Amino acid sequence: MLRGAAVRLLRGGGGGAGTPRVASGTAAAQLRRRLENELEDIRGAGTWKSERIIASRQGPHLRLDGGGAGILNFCANNYLGLSSHPEVIRAAVEALEKFGAGLSSVRFICGTQSIHKDLEEKIARFHQREDAILYASCFDANAGIFEALLTPEDAVLSDELNHASIIDGIRLCKANKYRYKHMDMQDLEAKLQDAQKHRLRLVATDGAFSMDGDIAPLKEICQLAQKYDALVFIDECHATGFLGPNGRGTDELLGVMDKVTIINSTLGKALGGAAGGYTTGPKPLIDLLRQRSRPYLFSNSLPPAVVGCASKALDLLMESNAIAQSMAAKTQRFRSKMTAAGFTISGKDHPICPVMLGDARLAAVMAEDMLNRGIYVIGFSYPVVPKGKARIRVQISAVHSDEDIDRCVEAFTEVGRKHEALP
Numbered sequence: 001m002l003r004g005a006a007v008r009l010l011r012g013g014g015g016g017a018g019t020p021r022v023a024s025g026t027a028a029a030q031l032r033r034r035l036e037n038e039l040e041d042i043r044g045a046g047t048w049k050s051e052r053i054i055a056s057r058q059g060p061h062l063r064l065d066g067g068g069a070g071i072l073n074f075c076a077n078n079y080l081g082l083s084s085h086p087e088v089i090r091a092a093v094e095a096l097e098k099f100g101a102g103l104s105s106v107r108f109i110c111g112t113q114s115i116h117k118d119l120e121e122k123i124a125r126f127h128q129r130e131d132a133i134l135y136a137s138c139f140d141a142n143a144g145i146f147e148a149l150l151t152p153e154d155a156v157l158s159d160e161l162n163h164a165s166i167i168d169g170i171r172l173c174k175a176n177k178y179r180y181k182h183m184d185m186q187d188l189e190a191k192l193q194d195a196q197k198h199r200l201r202l203v204a205t206d207g208a209f210s211m212d213g214d215i216a217p218l219k220e221i222c223q224l225a226q227k228y229d230a231l232v233f234i235d236e237c238h239a240t241g242f243l244g245p246n247g248r249g250t251d252e253l254l255g256v257m258d259k260v261t262i263i264n265s266t267l268g269k270a271l272g273g274a275a276g277g278y279t280t281g282p283k284p285l286i287d288l289l290r291q292r293s294r295p296y297l298f299s300n301s302l303p304p305a306v307v308g309c310a311s312k313a314l315d316l317l318m319e320s321n322a323i324a325q326s327m328a329a330k331t332q333r334f335r336s337k338m339t340a341a342g343f344t345i346s347g348k349d350h351p352i353c354p355v356m357l358g359d360a361r362l363a364a365v366m367a368e369d370m371l372n373r374g375i376y377v378i379g380f381s382y383p384v385v386p387k388g389k390a391r392i393r394v395q396i397s398a399v400h401s402d403e404d405i406d407r408c409v410e411a412f413t414e415v416g417r418k419h420e421a422l423p
């Protein structure tokens with residue numbers, strides 16, 4: 001006999017439009033209870049992540065939903081301010097009009113347009129590599145590469161603080177796994193010695209680490225890789241477009257462009273901020289990824305508007321290094337003024353400027369108080385960062401004015417004194 005929700009389901013009823021359907025049955029009820037308990041645990045642990053709703057474009061000045069206009073934004077990965085750049089927006093609109101909303105297809109069936117090939121060519125040229133392949137995100141690029149490239153005969157050596165997507169990508173492959181201590185070259189060397197028994201060794205590291213704003217010692221990593229006959233892979237999500245004299249990334253900054261074999265990066269941060277990721281490197285590797293990489297083979301093509309944004313962002317960067325340089329000057333201003341005010345800023349020369357506070361509650365209340373003063377910053381605490389190392393992460397953008405930066409430093413100084421984080 002059909003009863004209750006099941007009857008409504010079959011009749012297409014179950015409440016008017018907008019009324020959610022609630023699955024019935026013991027299993028569904030058990031699941032709901034379990035999920036509610038789990039959510040309660042997260043709240044209880046103080047690690048609940050809530051989302052503020054922005055009612056304007058991404059940029060240095062925001063309007064928050066339900067009030068709050070003119071909020072100064074210091075927590076986007078919009079390093080070059082291209083997310084709302086007029087030329088980037090125009091390029092997206094033109095691509096949308098000419099090539100449509102989307103491809104309704106993966107690349108190898110009928111999802112490749114001329115703009116996808118042009119963008120791949122442009123990415124390879126930007127990084128001075130042989131070829132490039134696009135993904136829906138860098139998370140996907142990281143999920144796809146290790147499994148396609150490495151077999152049980154090979155080894156991968158990964159920095160312990162690598163991004164979650166690298167960790168997940170490595171989990172998916174069958175290579176022998178080594179995890180070396182964060183940026184510890186002695187430990188990497190010991191692991192490379194141990195890994196000599198394998199056919200191929202791949203050292204995998206973030207170029208710049210997003211929680212600490214520190215930059216991988218790529219020169220030393222490349223020297224070790226040469227000594228122990230290993231390849232080097234870098235994730236350049238927090239470097240592409242702005243690190244190095246021409247914004248090519250960590251490898252340019254540290255003078256090892258010809259020593260790093262594989263680069264994965266995102267189009268969703270400095271390069272227009274829409275979405276998308278890529279791998280760039282040797283042509284046979286890119287050819288293999290087109291044949292074997294599962295997130296590429298089994299996921300939709302990048303939408304034309306998104307391709308248009310990234311393509312224009314790369315044009316702007318290849319025309320001039322002025323934007324990347326202006327971001328470096330703003331970063332320097334913030335770091336030196338905050339240090340002079342008495343704060344400890346982790347990392348060096350990177351627009352990710354973690355203001356180290358230690359205590360999780362202090363980071364949370366200070367971030368809230370900063371917002372009360374019109375400055376949007378985010379506090380990070382355990383488990384996102386180690387216990388006792390809570391911080392407020394500030395991210396500088398090329399489109400912050402000197403006045404914006406000074407206002408942020410002043411607010412930090414006031415709030416820091418109020419909460420006794422400063423003398």
Ligand code: PLP
Pocket residue numbers: 136137138139140142163165206210235237238265266267268275276277
């Ligand atoms: N790698 C690093 C280091 C990141 O910070 C991120 C984004 O947070 C990703 C990969 C994933 O990039 P995407 O947003 O393109 O998936």
